[in-house]
Each structure stands twice: as structure tokens, then as C-alpha cells.
Amino acid sequence: MDAHDPLLASLNPEQRTAVLALHGPVLMVAGAGSGKTRAITHRIAMLIREGVAPSAILAVTFTNKAAREMRARVEQLVGRGGVRVGTFHGFCASFLREEFPVIGRSGDFTIYDESDSVALMKKVLAEMKLDPTQNRPADLLRSIGRWKDKFLTPAEAVQASTFGSEAVAARAYVLFDAMMLKANACSFDDLMVQALRLLLDHEVVRQRWQRRITHVLVDEFQDTNPIQYALVRTLSAATGNLCVTGDQDQSIYSWRGADPSNFDNFLSDHPTARIVKLEQNYRSSANILGAASRLIAHNKRRIPKTLRTEAAPGEPVRVVVFNDDQEEAAAVADSAQRAVQEGADPNEIAVFYRTNSLSLPVERALMARGVRYRVVGGLEFFARAEVKDLIAWLRWMVNRQDTVSFERIINTPPRGLGDTAVERMEALALERGMALPQLAANAAALATLPERTRKSALAFCKLIGVLEASFQEGRGVRPFAEELLEQTGYSGWWATKATKAGSLDPFGNIGQFLTLAAEFDSTRGGTLADFLADISLLTDLDRTVDDGPAVNLMTLHTSKGLEFDHVFIVGVDYSILPHVWAELESRDDEEERRLLHVGMTRARERLVLCAAQLRSRFGQTVVTGPSALLDELGRDGVERFGDEAPRRDPRPFRQRWRDADGDEWAGIDAPVGDDDDEAHPLAQLREGSRVFHADWGCGEVTGLRGAARGLDRKVVVLFDGNQRRTLILRHSGLTLLD
């Protein structure tokens, strides 16, 4: 091959092999920072140069962001677009929008996110007459999700589950899916389940897509679940042109059904597959790579792999243990600020953490120093009430069967159609054999309602008429959204409400949403349904416009696939990493180790790992201390500060205890026997007792709360001077005055 070929010149021999293996099954094992994206994009460019139509190439990435980057790089290489690059969810959504009519469903379905699904699950529970506190909707949805990951139908799940809570979940699954169908909605899991079912059950569809797509590439293959693998396997079955890329050491999504044994399945399904290994690391300093490699070597179930580097050792990896999370946050913020002052690009600085809640102290510390930052990922924006309201209105305009959205908007803003009114309308709808939304849009049918309800319902009905009249496809999403905000009276209502709640900029999020709509109108364009399908699959990560230089904050999971010059990882604490819940789910620590490994290998030049002895949790301070994983980094090229303390004994942090009354509660230590506590002077404290506190003075106990017993209860005190405080009795420092 020609070494001067621009598509090959910049590649090492391993990468060239990957690029040149154009047809047939290929497994690319690519360690962190080994130039995998480069190999994939050059491979796509090569395919196009060899005459494959761009639209016949499907590249599946893990995030929208990765998809955008890959698309841009391919376009830059070949000078033209058209390659199908997207996430599994994105591909399936557009597939279903086109193919649902084959089975008589509308392509204008609504994609339900987690909170929408919870709302629907609550209706399911109501129908089943189950108590939502006993059967938590989110738990049921998780069970259903696991069945869906395994491609089990509701009927099959019922058959497979005889045991108590599992049987309840299976019955909920049956009803939930029926209601989803009625609402013409799909959950994130459904997108893949329905797409695969269509492909498998309908030969016409299958052949259409197998002809349409001749080459399939999958990135982050270690994080695919069985359904996703079945999807790409089916799509590529006719040609066998399936190229998967991944690294088992970066498998961090087993909790959503990802199955690393897909690697083995791929090889047994494709015996002729070519295996290419990329083991040259181009990203990190030798010290960073060394520490990360020593860490991951502690995993037992792993094919040993060694990443090479030609980089200099660089500065040492630093491990710092602080007294508490405040100190930790302050130190990280100081260090980031100093780096910026010394000329570093803030965009090249990142702070990672295991759980989203850990971002808060860091955010405050950065804010206090005036350092600009952005929180990457998450759903904060799309979870805002006003954004959800507006989306619900738009959704319902497209899909009148969407009950979850309907119930959100029927009385938003308030128009006298509260719970009782809606119940009455539901009853009437049932009587008339109509769907509720249908009824709401039908003036004649509403005539029999009681005076007040009827008036409100008719007004709503009229409003729908006005909105329908002003809705014209092609005029753009933004103008319609603006009109909707006015016609429904939402703008005025929200302004008063938000101002009362103390918001300085009540239209901030709505404005951002409108900008998003305007962007859609001016770039991609399309119907309102297209727009809704797009934004349903977006996270805040994708909404981030170029907002200038800022330090990046994100979870370790979100960091996958990214790289930064400076990386700080906070909260490498006992009970946080490995996270205790991972233990409770009887998952071993290997995935948690991989998670830290992923975070570490994002760093190019500078890596700092932080832990704290004390950390605030639910507003209270708990003892944590450095994680045992920090011992596995070795000494070579690693500098430690404040990390001499012995590790805590590995007792699960969230140990469950049962008290004398049989009530279960969670805590660090075993409950102190009631016998000991009985003797304590505060044990006599009752509602109405007079008490004294060193900081707050005298006061009166107005209540005792919480599931705990004895001195572990919370006590509410109204101090003289009208200050109300809630304290844990044992640590309250109160003196009983009576």
C-alpha cells in the first residue's frame, strides 16, 4: 500500500490494518487513547473512496456528541456528508418513524423519557390498585428495562416470574406496554425493542434495510447490550460487513444491560473475523498511563493487554487526601484557577466524579473564585418544569393519544380543570366510548358536564381550535412555540409564578428552548414531530453551545471518549468508588475499577486523584476516607499527600439494620442498643419539652420525625426568636430544661 496515501500516511501499522480491512467482519480491540476514532474515520473515508455510497454506511456511536464529531471528521476527510452516524437510540427512532406504518402504527409517536415513564407507571399502579410507596415506579421500570434488554415480551416475563415482587413487576409490564401502545409512545428501551422486532418479523423491512446499509460500524462495542448486538448483526447479516470497536477495560455500563461477552459472541458468530489490536497510546504521559495500567491489572476477569507509549514520564500523578469535601473542592478550584492563570485553556481542564451530587461543592468553590465552568451531561435543562410543560404542549399537538403529556397540560396554566374535573371527563369519555383527548376537543360531547367544569372544558376545547388554526407545518417550530406560549397564557402565568418564587430570569430556560427550536428550523429543518424526536434524545451535553472557555465538570461515565490536558477526579473515597450500591447489587468491584481507569486515561498531562475523610451527605457529615483503589496505583510516578492513614475496614457503608420494632433503616454503624439510650437524659424528651441549645438559646420541641428510633430520631425545635431547626437528637447538643 502507498505510504503517501493521505488516508494512510498519518497512521501506524496497526491502524492501517484496521483501515484496509474494508470488508467482512472486523474486531478492533482499541485501548484508551490508541487513535481508535482516527482509525474508524479513515476507514469510513476509505470505504467511500472505494465506491461505497455514504448512505450505505451506518456508524453507531455511544453519544450524540461522538456522532457529531465523527460525522465532522469524515466530512472533512472526504469532502461530503451523507454517512449515517448516530446513536443506537437515534438510529432506531428514525427507523421507526419510517417503518412503524408497516405494522399500522403512526410514525409520529412520542418518545417517553424516564419521568414520563414514571408518570405512566403511576397510572398503571393505580389501575392495579397497588400502593406506589410499596411498589416504587422507578424499581418496576428497572425490572421491565432488564426484561427488555433481554428482548423478553410481557407475556414471556409473566411466564418466567412466579416469585412475589417479580410477578408483580411482570404484570405491571403487561399493563404498562398496553398503555404505552395506547399512548402511541415508546420508552428509550422500546426504540430498540420495536426496531429489532420489526426487522426480525417483517422480511420486507429487513431486506429493505439490508440492501440500504452495506457496511456497519459499532463504536464502544463493550457497552452494547444483547438487543443492540442483535440489531447490528441483523442489519449486516446479508453482507457480513460488520466492524466492531471496543475495549473491555472500558466496559462501564453493565447496569443497563451491556454485556462484554458480546465480544465472544461476535467471534463465534463471525469465525472469519479479522482481529486488529491498537495498543499504542498517543494521549497520556507515561506516568499517567503507568498508574492507570497498574490499576486495571488488578481486574481478574480480563484479557491482559499492555498499552505502549513513547511519551515522556511527565509530572507525577498526584493522590491527595483532604479532611473534608470543602477542603477538597477548594483545593481543586485553586489548582484549576492557577492553571488558568498560568495560561491553560479552561476547556482543557476537567473535574470528574462518581455521582452527580459530588459536583455541588466543586461548583461552589469555582463560583467563589470566579472561575467559569460548565456541568456537562445530565438532564437538568430538559427536566425543568417549564421546559417539560412546553414540550408536553408540543407533543400533544402532534400525538393526541399521548396521555402523559395531556395530563400535564390540561390544567397548565390552571384553567379550572383540576383532578376532579379530569376524573369527571374521564368517566364521560368512557361512557361515550371516546378517548379523553378526543372528548376534550369535542364541544358537543362536553355539554353534559356540570356547569363549572363544562365552561372550563369548553374554553380548553376552543383553545385547541385556535392552536390548530395557527399551526402550519413548514412555518417553523419556533414561531409556533412562541404562539403557543401566548395563546395558552403560559408566558404570563409562568412569569408571575417564577417571579414569586424569586427567579430573576423566569424566561431563561424557555428562551434557550426557543433558541434550540430556531436552530432546528435554520439547520436541519423538518416537521414538529421531527423536532420532538430529535430533542427527546438530547441530553444537556448536546445542548451545550460554544459558550466560551470554561472548566468542565462531569461524571466518570460521561467522561468516556473525551480527553483533557488536566484532569481532577474528586471523591475517590471509600463507599463512593467503588460505590456501595454496586456491592448491594452483588456486582463485584471490577466495573468500578474500570470506571476509575476510564477517568484516569482521559488525562494527557496532569492527573490528580482526590479523596476526603469526611463528606457531607444529605446535609449531614459522614465518615468516608480514601478508597482502597488508591493503593493499586503503585508508587512509581505517583506522589501522595495526606494519604498515610490506614484504610477503613471494608464494612458496607449502607448496611441495613433492623430495630426492635422490626423497622428497617440504613446507616454506617449498628444501632446503639435502646438500653443504653434509655439512661440518656434526652430520652425523656417529648413534644412540647423546653430545651436549651448553645447557639440557638431556649426553645420548644414541636415534633419528632424520621423512621429511626430513640436518640436517632430527628427533633424539630422552635427556638425563641422564631428560628426553626431540625436536629438529630443524639448529636443535637440539646439540654432538657423541664
Place this chain on the structure above:
DNA sequence: CCCTGCTAATCCACG
């Protein structure tokens, strides 16, 4: 029917 104030639950990760 709407608003207020109190209570209980929350925080493991993602599209």
C-alpha cells in the same frame, strides 16, 4: 379548586 406549609425521600451511572 388553588395555595401554603409541612413531611418524607433523596443521590449510582445514560440515551
Place this chain on the structure above:
DNA sequence: ATTAGCAGGG
């Protein structure tokens, strides 16, 4: 520490 959900008064 924050917030969603609920009971009781206007």
C-alpha cells in the same frame, strides 16, 4: 440541603 408530594385552610 433540596425538593416532590400531600393535607388542610382560604
